[in-house]
Amino acid sequence: MSEANRIAxxxxxxxxxxxxxxxxAGEAIPGFKRNLILHSGPPVEYKNMRGxxxxxxxxxxxxxxxxxxxxxxxxxxxxxxxxxxxANDWNSGGPGAGITSYSMAVLTVTExxxxxxxxxxxxxxxxxxxLGGWGVYTPEVGENLKRIEGTCAPLLDAALxxxxxxxxxxxxxxxxxxxxDEHTRQAAxxxxxxxxxxxxxxxxxxxxxxxxxxxxxxxxxxxFVHHIGCAxxxxxxxxxxxxxxxxxxxxxxxxxxxxxxxxxxRGERWHVAPAPTFQGRCxxxxxxxxxxxxWLGDSSNVEAWGLGGLAAAAAPALLAGRAEAPADGVAQxxxxxxxxYGRNPLFRVPLIPEGCTPAGILPELAVETGIxxxxxxxxxxxxxxxxxxxxxxxxxxxCFEKALx
Amino acid sequence: MSEANRIAxxxxxxxxxxxxxxxxAGEAIPGFKRNLILHSGPPVEYKNMRGxxxxxxxxxxxxxxxxxxxxxxxxxxxxxxxxxxxANDWNSGGPGAGITSYSMAVLTVTExxxxxxxxxxxxxxxxxxxLGGWGVYTPEVGENLKRIEGTCAPLLDAALxxxxxxxxxxxxxxxxxxxxDEHTRQAAxxxxxxxxxxxxxxxxxxxxxxxxxxxxxxxxxxxFVHHIGCAxxxxxxxxxxxxxxxxxxxxxxxxxxxxxxxxxxRGERWHVAPAPTFQGRCxxxxxxxxxxxxWLGDSSNVEAWGLGGLAAAAAPALLAGRAEAPADGVAQxxxxxxxxYGRNPLFRVPLIPEGCTPAGILPELAVETGIxxxxxxxxxxxxxxxxxxxxxxxxxxxCFEKALx
Numbered sequence: 001m002s003e004a005n006r007i008a009x010x011x012x013x014x015x016x017x018x019x020x021x022x023x024x025a026g027e028a029i030p031g032f033k034r035n036l037i038l039h040s041g042p043p044v045e046y047k048n049m050r051g052x053x054x055x056x057x058x059x060x061x062x063x064x065x066x067x068x069x070x071x072x073x074x075x076x077x078x079x080x081x082x083x084x085x086x087a088n089d090w091n092s093g094g095p096g097a098g099i100t101s102y103s104m105a106v107l108t109v110t111e112x113x114x115x116x117x118x119x120x121x122x123x124x125x126x127x128x129x130x131l132g133g134w135g136v137y138t139p140e141v142g143e144n145l146k147r148i149e150g151t152c153a154p155l156l157d158a159a160l161x162x163x164x165x166x167x168x169x170x171x172x173x174x175x176x177x178x179x180x181d182e183h184t185r186q187a188a189x190x191x192x193x194x195x196x197x198x199x200x201x202x203x204x205x206x207x208x209x210x211x212x213x214x215x216x217x218x219x220x221x222x223x224f225v226h227h228i229g230c231a232x233x234x235x236x237x238x239x240x241x242x243x244x245x246x247x248x249x250x251x252x253x254x255x256x257x258x259x260x261x262x263x264x265x266r267g268e269r270w271h272v273a274p275a276p277t278f279q280g281r282c283x284x285x286x287x288x289x290x291x292x293x294x295w296l297g298d299s300s301n302v303e304a305w306g307l308g309g310l311a312a313a314a315a316p317a318l319l320a321g322r323a324e325a326p327a328d329g330v331a332q333x334x335x336x337x338x339x340x341y342g343r344n345p346l347f348r349v350p351l352i353p354e355g356c357t358p359a360g361i362l363p364e365l366a367v368e369t370g371i372x373x374x375x376x377x378x379x380x381x382x383x384x385x386x387x388x389x390x391x392x393x394x395x396x397x398x399c400f401e402k403a404l405x
Numbered sequence: 406m407s408e409a410n411r412i413a414x415x416x417x418x419x420x421x422x423x424x425x426x427x428x429x430a431g432e433a434i435p436g437f438k439r440n441l442i443l444h445s446g447p448p449v450e451y452k453n454m455r456g457x458x459x460x461x462x463x464x465x466x467x468x469x470x471x472x473x474x475x476x477x478x479x480x481x482x483x484x485x486x487x488x489x490x491x492a493n494d495w496n497s498g499g500p501g502a503g504i505t506s507y508s509m510a511v512l513t514v515t516e517x518x519x520x521x522x523x524x525x526x527x528x529x530x531x532x533x534x535x536l537g538g539w540g541v542y543t544p545e546v547g548e549n550l551k552r553i554e555g556t557c558a559p560l561l562d563a564a565l566x567x568x569x570x571x572x573x574x575x576x577x578x579x580x581x582x583x584x585x586d587e588h589t590r591q592a593a594x595x596x597x598x599x600x601x602x603x604x605x606x607x608x609x610x611x612x613x614x615x616x617x618x619x620x621x622x623x624x625x626x627x628x629f630v631h632h633i634g635c636a637x638x639x640x641x642x643x644x645x646x647x648x649x650x651x652x653x654x655x656x657x658x659x660x661x662x663x664x665x666x667x668x669x670x671r672g673e674r675w676h677v678a679p680a681p682t683f684q685g686r687c688x689x690x691x692x693x694x695x696x697x698x699x700w701l702g703d704s705s706n707v708e709a710w711g712l713g714g715l716a717a718a719a720a721p722a723l724l725a726g727r728a729e730a731p732a733d734g735v736a737q738x739x740x741x742x743x744x745x746y747g748r749n750p751l752f753r754v755p756l757i758p759e760g761c762t763p764a765g766i767l768p769e770l771a772v773e774t775g776i777x778x779x780x781x782x783x784x785x786x787x788x789x790x791x792x793x794x795x796x797x798x799x800x801x802x803x804c805f806e807k808a809l810x
Contacts, residue, residue: 177722178583178593188583191596198624208613215620219603316755317582326756350721351731351756 001341001362004245008264009341009360012248012305015236016112018165019228022156024149026102028119029090033102035066038087040098040298041255042270046077046084050256051385052135052296056099057084059137063145064101088251089268093234093298094120094227096133104132104145105153107228109168111235118234120298122148122156125221133297134385148217155206155214156197163200166193168232171225172307173346176357181315182229183299183308183376184390189225194218226299233301242267247403248341249361252304252373252395256296261304261399263363273398278379280391281322287388293380295393300375306344306359309374309392310336313351318376321390326351332374333358339365339373363400372397406746406767409650413669414746414765417653417710420641421517423570424633427561429554431507433524434495438507440471443492445503445703446660447675451482451489455661456790457540457701461504462489464542468550469506493656494673498639498703499525499632501538509537509550510558512633514573516640523639525703527553527561530626539790553622560611560619561602568605571598573637576630577712578751581762586720587634588704588713588781589795594630599623631704638706647672652808653746654766657709657778657800661701666709666804668768678803683784685796686727692793698785700798705780711749711764714779714797715741718756723781726795731756737779738763744770744778768805777802 026032037060039053046057058073061082067073076082087098092106099121100106106119124130127144131137160166172182175189182189194215201211218224237250246264253260260272275294282289302308312319313329333352337343341360348356366372372394379389431437442465444458451462463478466487472478481487492498497505504526505511511524529535532549536542565571577587580594587594599620606616623629642655651669658665665677680699687694707713717724718734738757742748746765753761771777777799784794 174592178585180583187579188593188597191600192593195596195599195624198620202617202621208617211617212607212613215603216607219600317753320753320755348722348725350725 002245004243004265005248005341005360005362008240008243008246008248011114011240011243012236013342013344013346013359014113015169015239017109017168017232017235018112019107019109019168019232020160020165021108022105022122022153022160023108024102025100025104025106025119025121028106028108029092033083034064035081036083036085036102037061038085038090038092038098038100039255040087040093040096040296041253042258042260042272043086044255044257046074048257050293050296052097053255054135055137056097056131056135059131059135060099060101063131063137063142064103087298088234088253088262091118091234091238092120093118093253093301094132094230095299096129096297097135098298099132099135103149105149107231109228109231109235111239114239116235116239118231118238120227120231122227123221123224124148125217152214152217155210158204158206159197159201159214162203163197166196168228169346171196172229173348176311176314176347176349179315179317181308181311181318181376183226183302184378185315185318186223186225190223193225193228229302229307230299233305236305237301240264247363249304249363252300252361253298254295254300256294259295259396259399261395261403263403271399271402273396273402276393276396278377278391278393280379280389282379282389284388287381289379291381291383291388293382295375295377297377299377303373303375304361306347306357308376310340310359311347311349311357312374312376314349335371336373338369339371363403366397366400367404370397372400407650409648409670410653410746410767413645413648413651413653416519416645416648417641418747418749418751418764419518420574420644422514422573422637422640423517424512424514424565424573424637425570426513426565427510427527427558428513429507430505430509430511430524430526433511433513434497438488439469440486441488441490441507442466443490443495443497443503443505444660445492445498445501445701446658447663447665447677448491449660449662451479453662455698455701457502458660459540460542461502461536461540464536464540465504465506468536468542468547469508492703493639493658493667496523496639496643497525498523498658498706499537499635500704501534501702502540503703504537504540508554510554512636514633514636514640516644519644521640521644523636523643525632525636528626528629528632529553530622557619557622560615563609563611564602564606564619567608568602571601573633574751576601577634578753581716581719581752581754584720584722586713586716586723586781588631588707589783590720590723591628591630595628598630598633634707634712635704638710641710642706645669652768654709654768657705657766658703659700659705661699664700664801664804666800666808668808676804676807678801678807681798681801683782683796683798685784685794687784687794689793692786694784696786696788696793698787700780700782702782704782708778708780709766711752711762713781715745715764716752716754716762717779717781719754740776741778743774744776768808771802771805772809775802777805
């Protein structure tokens with residue numbers, strides 16, 4: 001394997017993303033514009049967008065006061081008056097729709113070796129995926145987003161400043177030893193994160209009422225740390241980008257229409273293929289995998305970082321949810337290792353014979369073996385938009401083939 | 406296996422201990438006396454006590470104002486003016502020395518099917534094992550105990566009342582899926598417990614400052630839930646006691662001099678043998694297992710309940726600490742299953758082929774197979790009292806032989 005990939009790989013496994021703030025996207029993301037709306041996956045025109053993105057960009061336009069209704073929003077998008085941006089190109093990226101607009105709060109992460117910064121909008125708590133994740137906009141969703149940006153974000157920001165930031169790589173390393181894969185399961189890590197902020201909170205100038213408001217918000221948001229993980233994956237992957245000649249994957253995400261990857265040596269260039277569908281298990285026997293929506297979201301960057309599907313053996317309870325045994329998780333990690341440059345010694349999983357997770361996906365190994373990354377995810381219905389099961393999708397092989405051309 | 410043991414076993418695996426309060430031992434334990442000091446393990450005279458108990462009962466006598474110094478305390482103990490009690494006989498039992506006196510706070514647990522109540526003193530946080538666990542008494546330890554009883558206990562009690570109690574069996578069932586064995590590792594469960602109290606806390610009449618005081622105390626106490634687990638084990642085991650003819654083990658603990666068990670059909674009768682020593686791994690190569698103090702503490706009731714050593718496969722990170730692989734944990738659970746009546750379906754461990762932990766230790770199976778329970782524990786030095794490693798001890802076979810006579 002090439003020296004270029006060795007360099008990129010060392011940067012990736014050495015990445016130390018630190019969550020260091022939470023504030024308005026328009027202030028946190030350099031060059032952001034009031035008429036810009038970000039979406040997940042590679043770039044996509046409005047006419048090709050799937051439900052969550054169509055709804056999401058229109059919803060964000062209304063939320064931002066750019067348009068008064070869907071018709072006006074669509075007109076402004078088609079005329080270019082409202083700009084659509086691919087989140088990953090802006091060092092952003094959350095689960096699902098990944099809708100991010102000027103007034104929404106984002107979690108900010110800095111990769112310490114390179115200074116690479118990335119963001120992701122926090123999960124919307126009581127509103128579930130809300131506008132950011134599901135593309136759903138209602139007055140309640142809007143009020144909640146305003147509360148997050150106006151009330152919760154400043155509190156979290158203050159706590160993080162007092163903590164000197166939270167090392168996400170270390171947090172997730174602990175989480176892997178607690179049964180979380182850090183993509184579709186974060187049950188233990190969520191509460192470890194919350195607890196890690198309690199003492200720093202006492203060193204802020206916040207009132208006790210404000211401190212409790214923050215803790216209650218974090219406690220109410222299931223999978224809060226997933227969004228931290230998404231931003232951390234982007235920061236870590238981009239810290240390994242732009243190594244001349246390196247093919248190591250530095251982005252891997254979908255928009256439901258297409259799926260795209262970036263590789264280190266080619267910077268921000270996309271290599272796309274039609275969006276993949278899901279394998280897995282529906283909660284209700286009446287539902288079918290043929291109803292599953294194709295992969296949509298930037299959360300699969302977590303796999304490119306070396307977690308989620310590449311750490312399946314860490315999460316026996318997650319595997320049980322799709323009727324798989326721990327040995328299946330070990331086999332999955334062994335399969336993923338066949339297309340990776342090496343392993344990340346920080347991400348220990350005792351059940352893996354080598355002791356830690358594979359990391360550093362290489363297109364040439366995917367093409368050579370025909371093996372593609374298994375990306376953990378909730379299965380959403382094409383019909384209703386709701387979650388109908390848990391499983392995984394595979395990165396299309398075509399993405400890797402194109403990246404090598 | 407006998408119908409009597411079937412009944413006792415069903416009670417044991419059906420046990421639903423609920424943590425429902427925290428208050429002064431003298432008020433929480435029926436019949437407690439101001440001149441009574443409890444210790445762990447089976448009954449033991451002062452002259453046969455090991456360091457932690459000797460120091461602990463003297464320390465408690467001074468803490469309670471019964472004696473002004475060691476000499477006076479020992480005199481009062483020998484004259485019977487101060488009474489020593491075996492904690493398990495009083496439905497109490499914490500890790501280590503298990504010292505509990507009138508003014509100390511205790512966590513209270515009620516087993517819901519039987520109404521059986523049990524207690525354990527909470528861990529002493531900044532003072533580590535302190536008086537309760539290590540038998541160490543200093544002015545700082547005393548101040549901390551007063552703060553726990555006077556300040557923290559009422560706050561926790563209020564939160565628990567507002568929560569309607571916390572189901573410990575359910576909490577631990579989740580914890581097993583998060584890499585905790587619930588004896589020597591509680592890293593995930595501790596923070597799940599803390600988080601479970603946040604919303605109930607808001608429904609108390611406590612001030613915000615008091616709410617934060619409670620959360621900070623819980624957050625500062627590593628292995629807080631272990632003490633909850635010790636009380637829950639006693640409540641669960643005693644809920645399975647007094648089934649005529651049943652030999653199922655209902656207590657299993659040591660005082661460093663002797664180790665004792667109780668069996669269901671014989672109520673509170675002890676069956677004792679010399680205290681066992683440790684196997685495992687010293688942190689420092691300069692230390693040796695020959696320096697290890699024999700088993701002292703009631704925490705091994707957790708194994709009799711079906712956790713800790715009987716759930717080793719749940720905790721790969723714990724096993725790694727003693728240089729064992731996950732497969733060793735699975736083998737350990739399989740070995741333990743050979744001396745158990747059955748399994749507890751609530752305590753799921755995906756790595757165990759049968760899906761859940763063995764439960765219900767039967768003396769006849771131990772005698773027949775020669776296999777004895779593996780009890781997880783920290784290894785303490787006989788010389789310094791400090792922790793020198795992690796490992797396990799085995800219940801002496803003699804206890805089981807005597808129980809069948």
